[in-house]
Amino acid sequence: MKYKLFFLAAVAFILASCSNNEIVVPDENVLNVKTEQQVLHITASFEESGETRATLEESGTTLIKSIIYKWQTTDKIQFSFVQSGLLNPITAEANVTSVSADGRTAQFTVPVPTEIDRTAEYKLYAFRSDRKSSITSGSVLNTNSTIAVLPTQQFDYKATLADQAIIFSIWSEKTIPANNTLDIALSFKHLGSIMTLNLKNVGTTAINDLHSLILQESSSKSWIYNRYLGGGGAQFDMATGTFVSGQEKPSWTLTFFSSSLTFNPQSVGTYYLWFIPKSDAMPITLRLYSYKGVGEGDRTGESAVDASKTITQSLVRGKNYVLFAHINGDSSPYTLTFKTSTDF
Numbered sequence: 074m075k076y077k078l079f080f081l082a083a084v085a086f087i088l089a090s091c092s093n094n095e096i097v098v099p100d101e102n103v104l105n106v107k108t109e110q111q112v113l114h115i116t117a118s119f120e121e122s123g124e125t126r127a128t129l130e131e132s133g134t135t136l137i138k139s140i141i142y143k144w145q146t147t148d149k150i151q152f153s154f155v156q157s158g159l160l161n162p163i164t165a166e167a168n169v170t171s172v173s174a175d176g177r178t179a180q181f182t183v184p185v186p187t188e189i190d191r192t193a194e195y196k197l198y199a200f201r202s203d204r205k206s207s208i209t210s211g212s213v214l215n216t217n218s219t220i221a222v223l224p225t226q227q228f229d230y231k232a233t234l235a236d237q238a239i240i241f242s243i244w245s246e247k248t249i250p251a252n253n254t255l256d257i258a259l260s261f262k263h264l265g266s267i268m269t270l271n272l273k274n275v276g277t278t279a280i281n282d283l284h285s286l287i288l289q290e291s292s293s294k295s296w297i298y299n300r301y302l303g304g305g306g307a308q309f310d311m312a313t314g315t316f317v318s319g320q321e322k323p324s325w326t327l328t329f330f331s332s333s334l335t336f337n338p339q340s341v342g343t344y345y346l347w348f349i350p351k352s353d354a355m356p357i358t359l360r361l362y363s364y365k366g367v368g369e370g371d372r373t374g375e376s377a378v379d380a381s382k383t384i385t386q387s388l389v390r391g392k393n394y395v396l397f398a399h400i401n402g403d404s405s406p407y408t409l410t411f412k413t414s415t416d417f
Contacts, residue, residue, distance in 0.1 A: 149166055149167070150167050151199070151200045152164065153198040154196070155312070156189055157194075162218055162219055166214075167183045168181060191251075191253070192251055194250055196312075198311040200214045200245075201242065204224060220309065220311070220317060221311060222307075222308055224242070225305040225306040231330050231332045233345065237267065245262060246311055247260075266388065268327060268393075270345075270395075270397075270398065272343075273340070273341045274339065274342075274399075274401070275399045276403035276404070278402040279338060280337075280402040281336075282365040283335075285328050285331055285364045286362070287327075287362040287364065288327040288329070288361055289362065295351060298323055298351055304322070305322065306322060307320055329345075341417060350387075353387070355385055355388070356385040357383070358383045361411065363409060382411050397416065
């Protein structure tokens with residue numbers, strides 16, 4: 074069966090035979106998070122089907138693979154405690170201290186701030202994200218607030234699974250009743266989705282200057298958040314479940330930065346991007362471009378790619394959207410066309 078655009082549930086991205094725009098929902102997987110000290114004991118899971126993990130891994134032998142998540146000991150979850158009578162929320166963080174052999178369970182401790190009166194109701198918010206050590210802003214919960222600042226400097230992240238796992242962001246909220254035990258469950262929600270692009274060089278000439286690939290809305294309609302000018306840093310308020318007004322950072326361009334400039338004939342490259350879909354932007358018509366090597370501003374492949382590539386179904390969070398395309402290294406500029414999985 075041909076595939077134009079695949080919709081799959083994240084984070085366990087299991088692909089199955091489907092028609093265009095069909096949503097495939099895999100079985101739910103629950104991650105148990107345990108503690109031993111006198112602190113909050115948390116069991117974390119997704120509202121959508123999927124696994125809460127901190128690294129992306131592929132499984133399968135075909136072009137269409139499953140993608141799962143696993144915890145790492147470098148993973149971090151940040152918390153915000155809110156209670157009536159407090160002037161500001163109180164923030165804290167927990168580092169994963171150990172991970173089970175199969176990666177399915179992570180242990181950490183989350184102390185309840187002394188300012189929180191456990192005999193009264195309070196709200197707990199949780200945010201998971203990360204960033205490269207060289208980046209000092211974004212991917213963090215603002216101090217004494219419920220506002221998550223999303224990943225910044227996205228040009229520094231390659232379109233690999235490892236890089237996209239770093240900036241993958243989830244959040245949760247829960248009302249803790251008065252006199253509640255220290256054993257609670259949090260249901261995490263996705264802040265974004267994954268876009269997967271499979272690209273094949275159908276020419277006889279190797280491409281040695283493939284710096285990046287641009288997926289752009291043809292009429293410059295904004296269809297994603299946290300991408301304005303590539304800077305990121307959008308602000309999401311977990312207390313309201315919405316972006317801070319004026320800080321959505323909307324954009325019409327999604328950029329896949331290649332990990333290698335060389336693309337041999339008949340080879341297939343797969344690129345991944347974590348992004349936040351703007352669900353009210355549909356319909357959109359996507360075009361695909363390529364850029365030459367670092368330092369060269371020339372854009373190639375200026376013509377529209379598969380003019381019928383109009384997406385009418387709303388893009389939602391917590392899915393993996395898979396695209397297929399060909400690039401011809403024999404032409405100048407390179408020719409790009411959207412294809413189906415059977416063309417690979």
